[in-house]
Amino acid sequence: MKISNNEKVIGYFGFPSRRILGEARKRYGERLELVDLDVAVGAPDSGLLNTTTCRIIANVIDNAVYLSGRLAAVVADVGESKCDRGRHAAFLLREMGFEVMESRFPRDEFENRDLIYSTGRGPLPDRINAIMDTVVDPTDPGREAVTSCEPTHGFWGVPPNDFRILEVFPETTHIFGWTRCVEAGRPGDLEMECYVEEGLPTVFFAQSFCAKQDLAHHLAGRNNGLYVDCHRSVNHSILSKVEAFIKLS
């Protein structure tokens, strides 16, 4: 969440349809900055959710409460492109008095964008950030933005709450799962979300208390990968598991 000044902003979470994001901008101000509420930026704990809530959803609520009067509106991804927790968060935010626009990313708005960052070479945290930036700025970065490479490893999952887990991966890691779907412009495409390259050593990551844990666990078993889930911050044992898997496979 990058907020450059004290003006009003439009918050969003998940991957709202570009059409609804456009409508929100028209309604609340074309020049208002769009900020991703999913991301942990150190907002104080609002204490409004129980402790066994997915940390990403807790970020959404904490960030919204923190920004409070500065939020002109929240564009909430409440469809299959996110999860039920996203739908419930939208409901809670509305009950708390926020202006909420709901978005479902319909199949007929699915895109087929090039997987430049997912199949490129470079630090994994940077490439995942670049993918998430395409939600609000879908300008084609061009093939030359990142050099493509043969993968040595795979990362499957959503952008984690704690990016330190991504720093352990080599630059030749390809990106799969929901994050890959975001780059393609197809959130909620379950078939694409479940795709991984056969035989590629892949870490299947899910936030704790997320329904995607079931997918990650199943896919890790099917593909001989490593299943990892993490709640708030990564700890020594999680990092060691990932590091060992990467070095030994």
Next chain:
Amino acid sequence: MLLADCGSTWTKIYDTENDTLRIIQTSEMVECNNCHFAIATGHSARSRCNLFRNELLALASGARAMVDSSSFTVVDVGGRDIKLISIENGRIGKIDWNLACGSTTGATIELLGRYYGIDFSEMEPSDEWINVTCGVFGMEKVLEFVSTGGLPSEGLARFIHGLVRNVHNFAGRPRRLYLSGGFCENSCFVGTMEKYCEVIPLGRAVLVEGLKAVQDE
């Protein structure tokens, strides 16, 4: 040159000059200001060594050096966690480190043993087991067993049986299990595990063996 495996309870220090292994309490090691190692593993060793190797990598290298097979499963049962490596046809099959759910079970056995003055070498495996969700829940069950007239040694043997079941399930129920860590010296633990699978104890220095491999790299 000193190589050290600094576990949560015990630190194993290997001196390459005279080929000796010294085992001290980790609490003693952390208080020692000039304890510094050439190569080490274990969280508390991070700032006390020239070269750090994570525990799972050390376990994998150590087990590979000690086990003469291309497919095997090894578990290291420590004071507060359980680590697992399984190798299938020379390639890594499964890696896991159970910190949250297996927490403090090993240390709890030591604590209860001391509390009741039990000699582990004389303890018999039990056919009964108690549910050891974690060290604290398991301890509560042992205390209750004793308070209702059970023998402390039997209560603890049931606790060990509960831990053995957890470890065996965690390892994916292999038919043969290589065991690393202090429990290799606990005949009740090994005897109980033999109810479920063939057990081959590798001793307490498997991670140190893994550090020797780093030295040779």
